[in-house]
Amino acid sequence: xxxxxxxxxxxxxxxxxxxxxxxxxxxxxxxxxxxxxxxxxxxxxxxxxxxxxxxxxxxxxxxxxxxxxxxxxxxxxxxxxxxxxxxxxxxxxxxxxxxxxxxxxxxxxxxxxxxxxxxxxxx
Numbered sequence: 001x002x003x004x005x006x007x008x009x010x011x012x013x014x015x016x017x018x019x020x021x022x023x024x025x026x027x028x029x030x031x032x033x034x035x036x037x038x039x040x041x042x043x044x045x046x047x048x049x050x051x052x053x054x055x056x057x058x059x060x061x062x063x064x065x066x067x068x069x070x071x072x073x074x075x076x077x078x079x080x081x082x083x084x085x086x087x088x089x090x091x092x093x094x095x096x097x098x099x100x101x102x103x104x105x106x107x108x109x110x111x112x113x114x115x116x117x118x119x120x121x122x123x
Contacts, residue, residue: 017040017041017042017055017063018039018040018041018054018055018056018057018059018060018061018071018076018080019039019040019041019055019060019061020037020038020039020040020060020061020080020081020083020084021037021038022035022036022037022038022084022088023035023036023037023038025121032123033094033121033122033123034088034089034090034122034123035088035090035121035122036119036120036121036122037081037084037085037119037120037122038117038118038119039060039077039080039081039084039117039118039119040077040115040116040117040118041054041055041057041071041072041076041077041080041115041116042054042055042072042113042114042115042116043055043066043070043071043072043113043114044111044112044113044114045070045111045112045113045114046110046111046112047109047110047112048102048104048109048112050068051068051069051070051071051072052067052068052111053065053066053067054066054069054070054071054072055071055072056071057071057076057077057079057080060080060083072114072115072116073116074098074116074118076116077098077116077117077118078096078098078118080118081093081096081118081119081120084122085120085122088122090122090123091123092122092123093120093121093122093123094120094121094122094123095120095121096118096119096120097118097119097120098116098117098118099116099117099118100114100115100116100117101114101115101117102114102115103115
């Protein structure tokens with residue numbers, strides 16, 4: 001068990017995730033927006049540019065990962081939002097925003113974490 005423990009801890013720390021969340025908007029009479037969709041994908045990179053493990057945007061909201069493939073990109077987040085919009089029958093995406101955040105200080109700048117967050121209002 002002592003030999004396996006470091007590998008288990010590493011697997012828990014070094015994981016990627018691609019998720020979406022939908023927040024329905026209550027009809028207020030002012031706006032005809034249906035919902036706001038949030039998409040997030042993150043991954044870990046060696047020295048900030050070699051992908052180690054990232055979330056799998058094709059299997060969003062699942063525990064699937066991609067190894068050595070950079071999937072933390074705006075186009076993937078936009079596709080995740082578009083799939084959620086299609087499920088809800090939205091005709092238009094409004095106010096689409098993307099934000100990227102890099103952190104690496106926790107590992108002395110050897111392993112970097114990139115988080116790509118996106119959101120859009122559905123009409």
